[in-house]
Amino acid sequence: MKIKAIALVATLAVFAGHAQPAFSTGSDPASSASVVGTPAAGSKFSKIRVGMYSKEVMDLIGPPTDQKSYATGKAWIPFHFGGDNYRMEFLYKGEGSLTFSGGGIGSSASKLIRITVNTQESGYIH
Numbered sequence: 001m002k003i004k005a006i007a008l009v010a011t012l013a014v015f016a017g018h019a020q021p022a023f024s025t026g027s028d029p030a031s032s033a034s035v036v037g038t039p040a041a042g043s044k045f046s047k048i049r050v051g052m053y054s055k056e057v058m059d060l061i062g063p064p065t066d067q068k069s070y071a072t073g074k075a076w077i078p079f080h081f082g083g084d085n086y087r088m089e090f091l092y093k094g095e096g097s098l099t100f101s102g103g104g105i106g107s108s109a110s111k112l113i114r115i116t117v118n119t120q121e122s123g124y125i126h
Helices: 002-016 054-061
Strands: 034-036 066-071 086-092 096-104 107-117
Touching: 054 086, 054 096, 054 107
Parallel strands: 034 107
Antiparallel strands: 066 086, 086 096, 096 107
């Protein structure tokens, strides 16, 4: 019996450093940041990078053709004081779309988390 207890403790010690939570809230939207496609040289999207703020992007490449925004699931979590409460998507005709993450205590800035290159983009929400 004593040997089984020692083996159990040793096994738990080995796996303690590898324990992962049953789920993740993904509190860092930058961890899912991505670029889908390759912007053509000289295109609007070739001038921007993931991590820029929405105002910075618009100063560089101009306003989007159309845009939409929506709340994420985190907006509905009681006592969630982190970011990524909402997303904004900017559509640029002939270029693609840009997805921004924002919302948190005291923050009104939205950070670019995804660039999707699509030269067939109509630029309008359907």
